[in-house]
Amino acid sequence: MLLIQPGFAEIYGSFRHLYKRGFLNPPLSLAYLAAALEQAGHHVDLIDAEAEALTLAQLAARAQAFAPQLIGYTATSVDYAQAVAAARRLKQTLPQVPAIIGGVHANLFGAQILAEEALFDYAARGDGEPLITALADALTAPDASLSARLAAIPGLIFRNADGAVTANPPGQATRDLDAYPHPARRLLKDALYIRAIPRQGYVVTASSMTSRGCPYGCVYCAIDALPEGRLTRFRSAANVLEELEEIVNGRGVTHVAFNDDCLTLKPERIFELCEGIHARGLKFTWEGLSRGDLVTPELLRAMRRAGMTRLSFGIESGDPQILATLNKGETLAHIEAGLRWAKEAGIVTRGSVIIGLPHETRASVRRTFRYITGLKTLDQVNINILQPYPGTEVARMTQRGVGGARLIAPEVADNPLAAGGQLRRFGSASVTVNDLTPKRLARLQKQGFFRFYLRPRAMWNNLKIAGWRVCLQDGVGLLRSLVGS
Template sequence: MPTRGSFPLGLGYLAAVLLRAGFEVELLDFNIRTFSRAAMTRLLIAKAKECDGVGFSGMVTMLGTIQWMAQVVKQVAPHVPVVVGGSVASPMPEFLLQRTAADIACIGEGEETVCELANALEKNEPIGSVLGLCIKEGKTIYRTGTRPLIKNLDALPFPAWDHFEIHQYAKNNYFVNTPYRSMNLIAGRGCPYRCTFCYRNFGNRVRVRSVENILLEIETLIERYGVHHFDFQDELFTLNDAHVRQFCSKVIEKRLNITWRCLGRVNLAEGELYKLMKAAGCHWLGFGIESGSPKMLKVMDKRINLDEARQAIALGRQAGIHVTGTFIMGLPGENSETISETVRFCKENKLYNKPFYPVPYPGTLLFESLVRSGTLHDGNMESLIGKMERDATELIINLTDMSDTDLIRLKEDAESEIRGAVAGTRGFKALILLAKETAAIWGISGLVRLFFKMTARKWGKLLKK
């Protein structure tokens, strides 16, 4: 259960390693389509009785859903072990097992763990020797030990795309508006930075796949499913300059007719690298700038400054790449002055993106600091985590000294001011730029397809009102 609309890479990798190990795998994907609770219940009941084990994977925002689904499984198949993985399990596995009917939580990367667990269950052997687990046996909950990170990511098979509604995912174009089919993938795992609000799925140690392995996945997706746009979901794609240069050079050498999007970091900005990326098909580059206030950047431990941010935005645009940025309003210390600084920065740099409220996800430094201060405790933690199912554009906890009313008003006013100053003046230019890029990459046919896709989306939104 990942971000709705994007392909669930974690589940895809788990299915792939289990299939390669010779296990039978059946997937219920509740991500790509909307199911009623009654329909989901019927599916779970039908499948749970046939399985030797049931696994759920999701973000912490899905805690409430996983509580309900695990209970459904246990009611009809109490003997079947229920395993939960993903960010809903890894940061607080004991908390998860105490508050759900699940038997086992998988901590961290699951590919090796799930295969060893499945093998032990199949042979009816003790699972306590399988590293990377937290196990509930009666009223006892214990961890089995830390599993080392996977060193060679190339050893993993590609996600089991054929076990999902892959063509529906390919049509989604979830992250950016492109005229052709798209897919998300990951070239490396880990991020060496420690921003206070960020949950690091794969820890601080960075590991990357070989360029050859990444290109083979891209070429496979092109050949099998007609995908020509790729969204790299690496936490920090541009960290390894040499690796990115090698990837871009190979894409150009192979004359792959693709576009792609990735995330970078402003203190690592390099104009010549961005030009090479653009030549290799990179048309979208996102930066986590997060604030236009030096004070708030320190609060976040961003380890960047605003001059670096301005320079990175300029270099990306000079290379012909569409630059985006994310912003957070409402961390401890935020006030009307710091929000005004962010508004000025965005207007000055013609950068608009709907700002987020901070969410103290379990496993983040922000969450840990709130636990230490007593703001979060056993009495309110489950309630707060339940509210995380809402989008981060909704306020679920006020970490400032302002009232909820004042914080919401300041954020909404800031958003409106930035949108009016930036989106209004750049909207037509952005549309013209998109049309030019589309025609250059896909020709007139691609431009026509983009027009009809955007028109269909507009009418779809109107019909829903």
């Protein structure tokens, strides 16, 4: 069984240089699937074509050498086109090998993908571990009852004997995430995943997730369209600690990025995790994402003592009226308190904002830029252009023209393949909002980065945090992104 993360850096446009050095994560979802397949007795390989910078020809050669019985691809709405390109090339090399596509995009549009794209034989909805092991078992079973076996796999989308697309109802999502094996990290090349870590320089970084899901309904997220909806499931602290021992002591990796949608949803669990890190003598640093209304000074101090080095917050907008329309249930006062407490605990802070939201104007973008540059407790920032991903409420808002926001190409909201080529958060825009054209949004994004990072205070602050070598290399990368195309 071969699992593939297609290359996707091109979706970041001129920002691809910066992304590769600062935000490239191991394909954790595929590593989870690989572990489940191995546990079920299947031979597995995993190829991260993005991290390894493989051409399609090189990817096809690797796949041919492995001789898989099933090829699995993962894709979001943004990089679906890259998954199609990879599948097309591999289908030329291995025409008889069936292919399955999973990930967020398949969860949203699996039946439509199979109806329109013959390259994929199957699509997956819901937790991938039980589905892909059941599919692999069905494909390798000695008897000839494949159709019956496929029909019994919850969440599987497939073509039946007459070619019609059949979508099995998703299964009940397991509440016990501890039942899943830890990701098969031995299939990953750790040294390819490097990022700049505060006070350390460039460090090999592993990723982990202590939970799945999110209880919030932010308008720019497609969570309500996924099979699990807002169901949030948690691993036990003991299970996470076992994985951390594998990462730190077993693989020698000294930094972990937790990819939970919100790491501190259950503060008592994070306190337990921090205590366990001390008790087991684990020496590593870590980072994650939270909300201002889900942290306290006590929790942040405990996290810092346990090795947390950076915490990210979704600011989204410095305009209170626009922030209130996003259904986050969070205010600027919450965010400011979280940032302040994190800095007091000695944690480096990162924020993210979105420009081009419904009701946005040039004046509100300027307010957001003034807001983030005025926050003395904010060390780093990402400035994103709104991309109304399929399945999100904001996509429906742009279809209706709410707040003056409209998609340039309305068909993108429903067409999986069209979405892959146009929904990019950096360097280009797919919406027009009031007096903000796509070109102006792209210019404002670059101006925002300039305004934040080229202030003397910000430059001096990041020099202290990162050191001159990282600042020089990341600074050059940022300039290449801002002046490139």
